[in-house]
Amino acid sequence: MRRKRVIGNWKMNGGLAANRRLLDELLPQLAALQGVEVAVCPPFPYLAQVAALLEGSGVALGAQDLYTVEKGAFTGEVGGGMLRELGCRFVLVGHSERRSLFGECDEVVAEKFAMALRAGLVPVLCVGETLAQRRQGQTEQVVSAQLQAVLRRSGIQGLAAGVIAYEPVWAIGSGETASPEQAQAVHRHIRALLGEFDRACAAATPLLYGGSVKADNASALFAQLDIDGGLIGGASLEAASFLAICQAASPRQEQERAQP
Template sequence: MRQKLVVGNWKMNGSLQANQSLLKELSAGITDACGVAVAVCVPFPYLAQAQALLAKTSLAWGAQNLSEKDSGAFTGEVAASMLRDFACRYVLVGHSERRTLYGENNALVAEKFAAALAGGLQPILCVGETLAERETGKTGEVVAKQVAAAIDRAGIAAFSKAVVAYEPVWAIGTGKTASSAQAQEVHAAIRAQVACADVKVAEGLQILYGGSVKPSNAAELFGMPDIDGGLIGGASLVASDFLAICQAATPA
């Protein structure tokens, strides 16, 4: 049985003072006994703080992006090895905001996916369709291409060390949420795509849902057979909300 995983994505939010309060409240409310794996992906400047505050807790931490390059004259970029220096476990790859705002295409995302793995990190591969793509019936095609790019670049075995997050772009930060049935349909399709290459890898792959997950809808989403947790945006900045979402993922 796959363990549920809940990951907070702070995006470009936070301050030293606010982070300290949030992380202390989260670490007090989440223990190994919960049976849920929990992590936070924080902005680069706060990785040292997250490491210091979470090192002896049940929470893992990670980054929101990385370079596809190992090192060199790439001003402003951050390499996988640098993230490992701060004991990061996870790194987001291909978040829709990176794809839409910064022009990251499937090929570049696949390179970042491979770089994360090579650097000893566990990539969380973000995939999802826009509203226009859903309305024209292209959800399956778009998501399949995004997943296939990573498989083609890194190989199917890489997915035994990775996580996939399905985020319908139209539901991120909008207050709109895919219904549990809509989300389950896409999650099942992703797992089936991976299973075509390796059934065992597919069975163990954690596939998260991201897109306006809240305490009020988390339990229903997490109750779907192929939804293994959530990638949480705004609600991860409010301790009580994030803890409630983690509680919704707790095994019965």
């Protein structure tokens, strides 16, 4: 059985005092949560601070991006080994904002995924379609192309060593969200595509949903067969909301939902 995961992406938010307040409120309550792997991804300047605050908590540290090579004359970029040295376990790769705002194509994302694996990190591969692409019926085509670029570079075993997060671009930060059924349909497609290469890998690969997950829709989303948790944006900056989402992913909640 795949373990549920909830990863908070703080994006370009936070501050020394704000980070401490958030985690001081959140960590004692997360300590009682069982059966859910939780991680947070702060901006680069706060990785060391957050790593220290998370020490001994069981909450993992992640980064929001990395470069395609380990080191060199690449001003402003960050290597995977640097992230690992700071205590990161996860790193986001190909987030929709990196694709749309910074022009990262599928091949660049595939190189970043491979770099994360070489650095000993768990890459969280973000895939998803725009509203225009969904309206044109291209969702599966777009998501398949994004996955196949990584498969060509790292193979099914490499892809299965990471996490895949489906984030419909039209739902991020918009207040909109795919219905549980819409989200499940894409997750099912992703797992089926992986199954064409290796059924065992397909069954074991964690698939997260990342489109405006909130406390009031998390339970319905996480109840879907192929949704193994969430990649959380704005709600991860509010302790009560993030805690509620993490609780919705717990096996205890799943057992309660399954009772008649």
